[in-house]
Amino acid sequence: MTIRDFLMEDHRHCDDLFAAAEQSANAGDLAAAGAAFGQFRDAVFRHFAGEEQTLFPAFEARTGMSMGPTQVMRMEHGQMRELIDAAVDALQDGNSEEFFGQAETLLIMMQQHNMKEENVLYPMCDQQLADSSGLLVERLQAELKGA
Amino acid sequence: MQPKQALLSFDQSPPLSAPLRFFLTAPLFLVLAGLLVAVEGEALFASRWTPAALAATHLLTIGFMLQVMLGALIQILPVLAGANLARPALIAAIVHPGLSLGTLALAVGFLAGSTAWLYGAGLLLAISLLVFIAAAGWAIFRVPSTSPAIRGLKLSLLALAIAGGSGLFMLLALAGGWAVPLPALANLHAGWGLAGWSGILLAAVAYVVVPMFQLTPGYPARPAWWFPVAVVLALVLWSISVLLDADGLARGAQGLLALSGVAFVLQTLKLQSGRRRARADCTFRYWQGGLYASLAALLMLLLDAFLPALSTAPAWPLLFGVLILVGGFLAFIIGMLYKIIPFLLWFNLQHQAAVPGKPVPSMNKLLDDGEMQRQMRTFFAAFALLTAAVFQPDRLALPAGMIFALAGGWLGWNLLQAALRHRRHRLAGTS
Incomplete structure (x- = not known):
């Protein structure tokens, strides 16, 4: 499995x-939205951590x-973390309109980010790290499984 | 600064003003087209060849559609295809005024029957198209076609060159009084422009944005790879049939074109029915309207391939034009503008947020859904009236034109308000 295939699959899982x-x-x-969004948040943050601590340094x-x-991807991760936190706050405040506004912005931000990763960065990674990609995918798999 | 340079080499986000200027001026051409329909009313609906009909068509196709498409491509080529456009700000600075003024000159040239205006329009439009096609072609043809979207972008750009070239040739023929079969050429020109350029570009973009923003399943790979090729093949066969005067081939090509389009529309409707977004937002509704109107237009095209007697009725091509242009392409494009613009403005604020902890307003604070919904209802009312006006131009052309101008003006107003809110937040954020 390539790095691109594996991380793309995880993008779809987050979707x-x-x-x-x-x-x-x-x-x-x-309440259900809060629980589901909590799962989403955990999955996304694990994905970010896997990229930032394993894939990007390699x-x-x-x-x-x-x-x-x-560096651009790290910056966008930061922006998405803020949006996710704002959406969590909105749900906790019971403000669903605010939640939908943040969620809409987050979705577009997230998808254009994924597009750049899937079309540009991941293929570059697969090319540059061809000799160690199997090992990297295994490590990422372990990290994204979470607790 | 070294890091910034490196960032830009990957990010390649053009300055906000590069795409935005196209988006903000494009709605003005809808207003002009609407007013022309209101004023010229009956004359315009008498035949597709009347000066008013030609002027209105090009206000919509070049003034609105092409403007938005080129502005959007300047923004999304790097993201969609990893193709970096060199000097986006310079390209926008040449293409935007060239296209805007060229379209106005073309409309005046048609309406006044003035060769001077037509030549002026030809010059401006030729420069704009050459610059854009050269720059975009240089960027995109160096990228390997690793996805149906990239293949689509390449083929659509070729089709734009053919549509533009044939348009300029006809313009010279018209102004210079050359003896060429204009009606047959005009059909080809419209085919390359609407199916080849606009249709393939729409599909290439849809392959990416429909699954991503509406959370639908992806387009099946094989048809997605083949759709752009089938459309180009149909257009090539059709062009050959005109040269050879081969009627059977022409009908077969037209049938292939219509069926390819129908397959794409049905596929998209099917995907949208499986979407997982909780709310039907304005973009989704615009797309639904666009898909059904396009389906109707494509069925007309298919029917006409087998029963060519139908299209000899003057109302036939006019009805087709209203369905495919207003109900179809305009609806798709406005729906996308309502997503792209708030996001670009938000993204720009986000990057410029100089004061940490100062929250950036979310997209719906920049452009409210209610404002978009009201504009959309006006637009679809105008579409319904225009459709009816094809059959009763004496009574309905005036209200149809006025409501259409209103819908266009309202779109411009909504987009301008969003840009002004962005400006206020930006100034507040940096002070």
Whole structure:
């Protein structure tokens, strides 16, 4: 399995959790939405951590590009963390309109970010790290499984 | 600063003003087209060849559609295809005024029957298209076609070159009084422009945005790879049939084109029915309207391939035009503008947030869903009226044109308000 295939699959998994949370919120069940969004948050943060602690350092070490694409991705991770926290706050306050606003912004942010990773960065990783990609995928698999 | 340079080499986000200027001026052309329908009313609906009909068509296709498409491509080529457009700000600075003024000159040239205006329009549009096609082509043709979207982008750009070239040729023929079969050429020009450029580009973008933003399953790979090729093949066969005067081939090509389009529309409707977003937002509703209107237009095209007598009725091509242009492409494009613009504005604020802890307003605070919904209802009312006006132009052209102008103006107003809110937040954030 390539790095791209594996992490793309995890993107889709995060999408599923996002959709479940949004649907609960739309049905008016904010408790269920809070639980589902909590799962989404955990999955996304594990994904970010896996990239930031395992994949990006490997890419940076191999290419010597520490201020390149990985830096942009880290910055966008930070922006998404803020949006996710704001959405969590909105759900806790019972403000579903605010939640939908944050969720909409988050979804577009997340998808354009995924697009850049899937179309540009992951293929670069697979190319640059071809000799160690099997090992990297195994490590990422272990990290993304979570607790 | 060294890091910033490195960031840009990957991110390649053009300055906000590069795409935004196209988006903010495009709705003005909808207003002009609407007013033209209201004023010229009966004359415009008498035939697709009347000066008013030609002017209105190009206000919609170049003034609105092409403007938004080129502005959007400047923004999304790097993200969609990893194709970095060199000097996006410069390209926008040339193409935007060239396209806007060129379209106005073309409309005046048609309406006044003035060769000077037509030549002026030809010059401006030729420069704009050459610059854009050269820059975008240089970026995209160096990227390998690793996805159906990238293949679609490449083929659509070729089709744009053919549509633009044939348009310029006809413009010169018209202004210079050359003896060329204009009606047959005009059909080809419309085919390359609407199916080849706009249709393939729409599909290429849909392959990416429909699954991502509406959380639907992905497009099946094989049809997605083949759709752009089938459309180009149909257009090539159709062009050959015109050269050879081969009627059977022309009908077969038209049938292939219509069936390819129908397959894409049905596939998209099917995917959308499986979407997992909780709410039907404005973009989704615009797309639904666009898909059904396009389906109706494509069925007309299919029917016409087998029963060519139908299209000899003057109302036939006009009805087709209203369905495919207003109900179809305009609806798709406005629906996407309502997603792209709030996001770009938000993204820009986010990057400029100089004061830590100062929250950036979310997208729906920049452009409220209620405002978009009201504009959308007006737009679809205008579409319904325009459709009816094809059959009763004497009574309905005036209200149809006025409501359409209102819907266009409202779109412009909504987008401008969003840009102004962005500006206020930006100024507040940096002070």
